[in-house]
Amino acid sequence: MFSEDDLLPISALQHYVFCPRQCGLIHLEQVWSENLFTAEGRRLHEKVHDSGDESRPGVRTVRGLRLRSLRLGLVGQADVVEFQQSEVGVELPGADGLWRPFPVEYKRGKPKRNKSDEIQLCAQAMCLEEMLDFPIECGAFFYGRPRRRTQVDFTAELRQRTEQAIQDLHDLIDSARTPxxxxxxxxxxxxxxxxxxxxxxxxxxxxxxxxxxxxxxxxxxxxx
Ligand code: SF4
Known part of the structure; x- marks a missing residue:
């Protein structure tokens, strides 16, 4: 178990999977430079988080939910967590029945070739599982180009890759050496x-x- 002081941002995980050196530059050396892609991505996430929560029959949508896992040593924020009414799920304050959590992450571009997006979403799901004490089998991305929703299954293989990437990220930060x-x-x-x-x-x-x-x-x- 990690202490609160040792938690790393989930965004660092995505940086690490994209390029360990980029992760070191940002999270060890505090180097940051915005380009068109990162500015568009930041504005998209801000817009999603500011949209507020929503409730419609069978679905409750929570935006900007804070995430944390002491087991994985991660902290972050989900763009959207949909709670879909179901036979099995978690209880929600002020709502009858049970609700199955389903994380959704917004991306400005198209699906990437590397696994960094899937690993980021899987890490979010594993944080939610720890917080809610409920297993999450799948989530989704909403990509900007083309505008469509793509489901991601949190398979045993993806979970194992995610846990390995998290371990490697902690090792990199502990080493304090940028690759x-x-x-x-x-x-x-x-x-x-x-x-x-x-x-x-x-x-x-x-x-x-x-x-x-x-x-x-x-x-x-x-x-x-
Ligand atoms: S090697 Fe340098 S330029 Fe290339 S992706 Fe990594 S940080 Fe960016």
């Missing part, structure tokens, strides 16, 4: 590109490898 850059396609959309300079770091890595090779002594040299 070196590894240039890749993801760098093109990274808001920290100018701070990170991944190509320059890559050149440096190549140079180190070259120097090491250049000065390597032959195997079995008696003077070595």
């Amino acid at each position: 070196t850059a590894r240039y890749g396609k993801k760098c093109d959309s990274c808001s920290l590109y100018q701070h990170c300079l991944p190509k320059a770091t890559g050149v440096r890595k190549n140079l180190d490898a070259y120097m090491q090779k250049a000065f390597e002594l032959p195997q079995g040299d008696p003077d070595a």
Whole structure:
């Protein structure tokens, strides 16, 4: 169990899965730079959280719900948690019957190729499970392009990947060391590109490898 002081933001998990160096730059070195993508994403989340709660027959919608897990050492906020009336579920104050929680996360763009979105949503669900003491089997994303809802099942495999990513995130923060850059396609959309300079770091890595090779002594040299 983690203490309140050791909780990490769920957003750091998404940063970590996208790129461990980006996570280190943001959460260890407090480097942040907004680009068009992050600004649009921030405005979308603010809009969703400010929309207020809602109630319609069979569904209660709670926006901006605070999340926490002492087991996983995470804290955060859900865009939307729908409570769908069901045979099994949790009790809600001022409402009859039982309600099944269903987290929904809003994303400005289209589904990503990596698993960072799914892992973030699964971590939210696991926080909710601990808070409500009720299992959550699935949730959904609402993507902006195309505007559609996509369901995500919290399978055993996704849960295991999520728990591993959370462990790796805690290890990274505990180590207090920002990983070196590894240039890749993801760098093109990274808001920290100018701070990170991944190509320059890559050149440096190549140079180190070259120097090491250049000065390597032959195997079995008696003077070595
Ligand atoms: S520029 Fe690339 S390596 Fe650097 S933080 Fe961003 S994604 Fe990671």
